[in-house]
Structures are given as C-alpha cells and as structure tokens.
Amino acid sequence: MTKLPDTEKLCQDLVRELKPRIGPKTAMVGLYTGGVWLAERLHKELRIEKPLGLMDIAFYRDDYAARGLKHDPKRTTIPFDVNGAELLLVDDVLYSGRTVRAAMNELFDYGRPASISLVVLADRGGRQLPICAQHVGAKVEVPEGMRLRLKRDDAGKLALALESDRAA
Amino acid sequence: MQRNPQLNENGELQHLLSIEGLPREILVQILDTAESFAGVTEREVKKVPLLRGKSVFNLFFEPSTRTRTTFEIAAKRLSADVINLNIAVSSATKGESLLDTVANLSAMHADIFVVRHASSGAPFLIARHVKPHEHVVNAGDGRHAHPTQGLLDLFTIRHYKKDFSKLTVAIVGDVLHSRVARSLIHGLTTLGAPEVRVIGPYTLMPAGVEALGVRVFHDMKAGLKDADVVVMLRLQNERMRGALLPSAQEFFKHYGLTSDKLALARKDAIVMHPGPMNRGVEIDSSVADGPHSVILPQVTFGIAVRMAVMSIVAGN
Numbered sequence: 001m002t003k004l005p006d007t008e009k010l011c012q013d014l015v016r017e018l019k020p021r022i023g024p025k026t027a028m029v030g031l032y033t034g035g036v037w038l039a040e041r042l043h044k045e046l047r048i049e050k051p052l053g054l055m056d057i058a059f060y061r062d063d064y065a066a067r068g069l070k071h072d073p074k075r076t077t078i079p080f081d082v083n084g085a086e087l088l089l090v091d092d093v094l095y096s097g098r099t100v101r102a103a104m105n106e107l108f109d110y111g112r113p114a115s116i117s118l119v120v121l122a123d124r125g126g127r128q129l130p131i132c133a134q135h136v137g138a139k140v141e142v143p144e145g146m147r148l149r150l151k152r153d154d155a156g157k158l159a160l161a162l163e164s165d166r167a168a
Numbered sequence: 169m170q171r172n173p174q175l176n177e178n179g180e181l182q183h184l185l186s187i188e189g190l191p192r193e194i195l196v197q198i199l200d201t202a203e204s205f206a207g208v209t210e211r212e213v214k215k216v217p218l219l220r221g222k223s224v225f226n227l228f229f230e231p232s233t234r235t236r237t238t239f240e241i242a243a244k245r246l247s248a249d250v251i252n253l254n255i256a257v258s259s260a261t262k263g264e265s266l267l268d269t270v271a272n273l274s275a276m277h278a279d280i281f282v283v284r285h286a287s288s289g290a291p292f293l294i295a296r297h298v299k300p301h302e303h304v305v306n307a308g309d310g311r312h313a314h315p316t317q318g319l320l321d322l323f324t325i326r327h328y329k330k331d332f333s334k335l336t337v338a339i340v341g342d343v344l345h346s347r348v349a350r351s352l353i354h355g356l357t358t359l360g361a362p363e364v365r366v367i368g369p370y371t372l373m374p375a376g377v378e379a380l381g382v383r384v385f386h387d388m389k390a391g392l393k394d395a396d397v398v399v400m401l402r403l404q405n406e407r408m409r410g411a412l413l414p415s416a417q418e419f420f421k422h423y424g425l426t427s428d429k430l431a432l433a434r435k436d437a438i439v440m441h442p443g444p445m446n447r448g449v450e451i452d453s454s455v456a457d458g459p460h461s462v463i464l465p466q467v468t469f470g471i472a473v474r475m476a477v478m479s480i481v482a483g484n
Contacts, residue, residue, distance in 0.1 A: 056204065059216035059479075068180070068483025069218070072200055075207040109213040 010137030034092030034150030082111030097131035288312035318351025341401035
C-alpha cells in the first residue's frame with residue numbers, strides 16, 4: 001500500500017515556496033475541481049491581490065471526439081486581465097499533462113500572459129506531453145489501476161486519496 | 169419497448185428533436201452546459217475548439233432569421249464550418265425529396281443537420297435515416313416542436329428566477345399554432361414548475377391542451393394574476409386559415425400585453441417573447457421595451473443554448 005503524504009503539510013510547503021515570487025503582476029488560476037480547492041487555499045494564504053480565476057477545461061479537452069462532452073462543465077471565470085499577468089496555474093495532480101495543455105490553450109483565448117508557472121500538489125509521473133511543473137508538493141507513485149484524487153471535507157481540510165481507476 | 173429516437177443506446181442525447189420525452193437530467197445537463205458556454209460568449213475570443221473540423225448544415229425549408237443566425241453563430245463559436253442552405257430556392261423546388269437532399273449533404277460529409285421544416289415530424293424522418301455519426305437538431309417543425317427555443321426559454325427563466333419549483337408561468341396568445349408553446353410546456357412540467365397557464369381565445373386553444381398539465385384561461389386578467397413569468401406568443405398570421413379571429417385590433421384588446429395588464433402579474437415578473445414581435449398586436453411597445461422585458465437577453469442566451477445542444481449531440 002502506497003503511503004500518501006500529509007496533504008495539509010504539502011499545502012504549507014507550497015505556500016512557503018511560492019511566497020517569495022508573489023508580486024503585483026501575480027495572478028492565480030485553479031483548475032476544477034481539485035485544483036480550485038488548492039488554489040482557493042493558496043490564493044488566500046499568499047494574499048494575492050488579483051481575484052482568483054477558476055477554469056474548467058471541458059471545452060478544450062483533446063478527447064472530446066472519443067468521449068464526448070463531460071456532463072457538468074463549470075463556467076470558467078477569469079476576473080482579471082490575463083495580458084501581461086504572471087500566472088500561477090494550479091492543479092491537484094499532474095499526470096499525462098493533457099489537462100495543462102488544454103488549460104494553456106484556454107488561457108490564451110483570454111490574453112497573452114507574461115508567464116505561466118504550473119503549481120501542483122502531487123506529480124504522479126506518466127507524462128504524455130512535454131510539460132513539467134515548476135512547483136510540486138510531492139512526487140507520488142500510484143499503483144497501476146489506481147488514480148490519485150484530492151478530496152475536501154466539510155471543514156475544508158484537503159487530503160489526497162487513492163481510488164480505483166474504474167470508479168466514476 | 170421502443171427506444172426514444174433522440175437517445176443512443178446509453179441513454180445519451182444523439183439528436184435533439186423534441187423536449188417531449190426527454191428526461192429531466194438531460195434538460196438540466198443542457199441548461200448547465202449552456203451556462204458554461206454563456207461565459208465563453210462574454211469573452212473577447214468567443215470561440216472554443218470543440219467542433220473543429222465538423223460541418224454543420226443549416227437546412228431551412230421555412231424562412232427564419234433569428235433561429236438560423238443564432239445556430240450559425242453558435243456553430244462558428246464551436247469552431248465548426250457552417251453551410252447555410254436556403255432550400256426554398258434550391259433542389260426542393262426542383263422536386264428533390266427530403267431524404268435525397270439529406271443523402272446528398274451526407275455525401276458532402278455533414279456532421280450536424282439543423283432542420284426547420286413546415287411539416288411536423290420532418291426532423292424525425294431525417295434522424296431515422298442519417299448515419300450513426302450524423303446528428304439532427306430540430307429548429308422548428310410545423311406546429312409540433314421548437315426544442316431549442318423551448319430550452320432557451322427555460323434557460324432565461326432559470327437565469328432570472330433561479331428555481332422552477334415555485335413558479336407560475338403564463339403563456340399567452342396563439343397556443344394552437346405554437347410549437348414554441350408546446351416545447352416550453354413540456355420543459356416546464358418536466359423541470360417541476362407547479363403552475364403553467366395558457367391564456368388565449370377558444371379559437372386559438374388546442375383541444376385537450378389540459379392533458380399537458382396546464383391550466384387554461386380565456387380571460388387574460390385572471391390568467392396573469394400573480395404570474396412570475398409571462399411568455400407572449402406571436403400571432404402567427406401566416407398560419408392563420410379562415411376566420412379564427414375577428415381582427416388584430418380585437419385580439420390586442422383582449423390578449424395584447426399592456427402595462428395595465430402586466431400590473432396584475434407579480435412585481436418582479438419577467439416578460440418573454442420568442443420573436444418576431446408584432447407590436448400592437450400581441451404586445452405593446454411600452455412593455456416590449458420596458459423594465460420587465462427580457463426579450464433581447466433571450467436572443468443572446470439562445471446562442472449559448474445552441475452551442476450546448478450541438479456540442480452535446482456531436483459528442484455522443
């Protein structure tokens with residue numbers, strides 16, 4: 001059984017790591033669903049001035065032809081000017097890199113950011129695209145047939161969890 | 169049991185032919201998806217890549233400006249290629265059958281057919297004959313259905329009223345000839361609106377309309393009382409056969425929406441109209457352009473709703 005890292009501690013590590021690079025041009029975008037939870041936490045603790053952006057990449061996925069539109073796409077809201085912003089793109093788990101590719105495409109439909117850095121809680125390897133994260137909470141090995149997801153309880157506590165790939 | 173012709177073997181929406189018979193979950197899925205697309209239509213780049221490489225054929229056997237245009241905009245915002253066919257001046261007038269027309273367009277690699285036809289059921293006929301990867305969206309068939317209009321009406325109501333469970337909706341005018349009314353009634357009852365009223369003269373009220381779950385009023389003032397939503401229907405002059413009405417003026421007197429009559433509805437009532445409006449026949453200009461009117465937002469929402477429908481069917 002893989003032992004998962006303490007997610008709350010990873011969040012604190014990320015806050016410490018990101019703190020020095022927060023400036024007036026910094027803006028943050030979280031990817032639904034887990035990435036939004038993490039981004040809400042980081043955005044608040046880092047006291048980023050620009051309001052938090054929320055993104056659902058459903059309309060930019062590369063598997064639409066094979067799998068159709070996902071059932072409950074959330075509305076993407078980017079409440080700041082992307083042009084010239086130093087963006088922190090936040091997701092819970094980095095795996096194939098396809099979500100990040102889709103997110104970058106969507107971001108560029110809002111404008112031309114000065115830079116994009118990727119922040120993830122966990123990197124589980126298995127990349128299918130030339131994408132890497134600049135800020136990683138932890139590298140996590142995930143057994144075959146399983147996947148790694150972020151959960152949030154009623155008190156707002158975050159925890160990484162393994163579940164069967166066939167679920168959901 | 170015969171399968172719903174709109175759904176595939178997994179129960180997913182493959183064609184949109186009618187709101188009637190669609191489960192609540194699919195209606196909600198379309199409205200939720202449209203909500204996300206409404207965000208796209210507010211951005212500077214109003215395009216997403218979902219239907220890149222797909223071809224949408226607008227097949228309009230009946231005239232239409234608003235519906236055809238908003239389907240075209242919706243398809244373009246999904247990055248599809250759009251081909252508009254004005255059938256009134258093309259092959260159909262040379263005697264080509266409906267299915268031959270569709271077969272020829274299919275040979276040109278169509279992915280979605282958006283069909284408007286004067287005959288009820290024409291989109292169903294086409295849906296039965298298209299290839300598995302082709303999808304049909306009904307843009308109005310005869311007196312039968314106009315599902316995307318019904319959906320954009322539902323979207324508009326949900327946008328302003330949030331919740332269907334306490335609503336009183338009054339649909340006023342030429343219910344007999346209205347495919348818009350039929351689609352909206354099915355949608356409202358499926359989504360749980362507790363009181364749907366239809367208001368109109370005896371001659372413009374279909375027999376047995378109560379069976380759809382509506383209350384019938386012939387007195388507009390009684391019907392509008394405490395309504396949250398007032399939907400005015402267009403007086404369909406071109407569908408009028410024989411003497412159903414004494415005159416347009418007479419109709420306006422009894423069933424035209426004026427500020428005085430609207431005052432009987434709730435203070436925060438919204439007024440809708442599918443367009444095109446006949447000002448001074450079914451609606452007074454002071455109401456059409458007044459603070460309760462959401463007639464123009466309806467048109468804007470129609471784009472997001474049609475984006476949702478096309479992207480859902482093309483993915484199933």
